[in-house]
Amino acid sequence: MKVLSLVAAAALPLLASAHFTLDYPYTRGFDEDLEPQFCGGFNTPSSSRTPYPLSGSAPLLIDSHHPTADVAVLISFDQNPTNFSAFNQTSEGQGYGLLKPFGRINGQGEFCFNVDIASLGINGLQNGSVATIQVEFNGGDGALFQCSDIVLVSNYSAPSNITCSNATSSASASSGPSQTASGSMGNPSQTGSPNSGAGRVVVGAVVGAVAAAAGVALAL
Numbered sequence: 001m002k003v004l005s006l007v008a009a010a011a012l013p014l015l016a017s018a019h020f021t022l023d024y025p026y027t028r029g030f031d032e033d034l035e036p037q038f039c040g041g042f043n044t045p046s047s048s049r050t051p052y053p054l055s056g057s058a059p060l061l062i063d064s065h066h067p068t069a070d071v072a073v074l075i076s077f078d079q080n081p082t083n084f085s086a087f088n089q090t091s092e093g094q095g096y097g098l099l100k101p102f103g104r105i106n107g108q109g110e111f112c113f114n115v116d117i118a119s120l121g122i123n124g125l126q127n128g129s130v131a132t133i134q135v136e137f138n139g140g141d142g143a144l145f146q147c148s149d150i151v152l153v154s155n156y157s158a159p160s161n162i163t164c165s166n167a168t169s170s171a172s173a174s175s176g177p178s179q180t181a182s183g184s185m186g187n188p189s190q191t192g193s194p195n196s197g198a199g200r201v202v203v204g205a206v207v208g209a210v211a212a213a214a215g216v217a218l219a220l
């Protein structure tokens with residue numbers, strides 16, 4: 001009985017389950033299954049922080065695997081933020097808002113947002129101050145998170161290979177979730193290949209769906 005319900009349940013989330021990656025500044029870590037957790041399940045700051053502009057427009061790149069999503073960017077100025085409270089006030093008690101308010105994106109692929117940390121008006125930030133950016137992404141099936149640990153540098157520009165542009169074509173969205181799903185069902189052996197872009201997405205979706213279905217089955 002449980003096996004049957006698991007298979008039936010797996011078919012539904014397979015169509016909707018996907019994720020996003022934080023491509024710049026570089027993510028703390030990515031694990032599809034843990035992405036619903038605070039900082040995407042990675043609870044320790046990176047040992048090497050990405051240099052990031054202390055002031056002025058700075059690019060933030062994500063890759064969306066949902067047809068549409070709501071995206072916001074939070075920031076903490078703690079060395080090791082451990083909860084969301086650290087993302088709306090400093091350790092000195094200064095409150096502030098989101099680095100980027102929630103906004104809808106349409107289409108799959110790379111999206112770039114320009115953010116300006118100085119616009120938050122945080123007291124005492126200077127060259128060498130640390131921060132952690134947390135991206136919240138909701139593609140319709142719950143909030144997902146990714147964190148990046150950064151060090152703020154004056155007069156810094158992102159590396160030249162970081163191009164700030166959006167995916168424009170909706171072609172990727174029309175490649176169809178059912179194709180992806182059937183392809184993945186036929187190729188469970190691809191589970192171990194982290195390097196193929198498409199394979200990664202598909203395998204991730206299957207793992208996510210099975211995890212979700214297992215959750216459902218356990219809850220029954």
Ligand SMILES: *[C@@H]1O[C@H](CO)[C@@H](O)[C@H](O)[C@H]1NC(C)=O
Pocket residue numbers: 080081082083085086
């Ligand atoms: C959040 O974390 C800080 C320290 O990291 C702690 O002092 C505070 O109590 C926590 N707040 C909540 C609501 O858990």
Ligand SMILES: *[C@@H]1O[C@H](CO)[C@@H](O)[C@H](O)[C@H]1NC(C)=O
Pocket residue numbers: 084085086088089095
């Ligand atoms: C700050 O974040 C915490 C935890 O999410 C929340 O309880 C609190 O209301 C927030 N405060 C402000 C001023 O937004």
Ligand SMILES: *[C@@H]1O[C@H](CO)[C@@H](O)[C@H](O)[C@H]1NC(C)=O
Pocket residue numbers: 127128153154
């Ligand atoms: C800012 O800090 C970096 C190292 O983090 C250093 O290389 C640079 O010289 C500093 N710039 C200024 C203006 O102090």
Ligand SMILES: *[C@@H]1O[C@H](CO)[C@@H](O)[C@H](O)[C@H]1NC(C)=O
Pocket residue numbers: 154155
């Ligand atoms: C930033 O660059 C400008 C010129 O581009 C320079 O005048 C200024 O001193 C620099 N500031 C720092 C802190 O390096």
Ligand SMILES: *[C@@H]1O[C@H](CO)[C@@H](O)[C@H](O)[C@H]1NC(C)=O
Pocket residue numbers: 023024159161162
């Ligand atoms: C940009 O170049 C760095 C090394 O210089 C590399 O680690 C990174 O993957 C490249 N691409 C992006 C999108 O960051």
Ligand SMILES: *[C@@H]1O[C@H](CO)[C@@H](O)[C@H](O)[C@H]1NC(C)=O
Pocket residue numbers: 103104105111112113114164165166
């Ligand atoms: C990409 O699209 C989002 C959402 O429409 C927008 O906020 C952002 O400014 C766009 N980025 C660029 C580089 O045009």
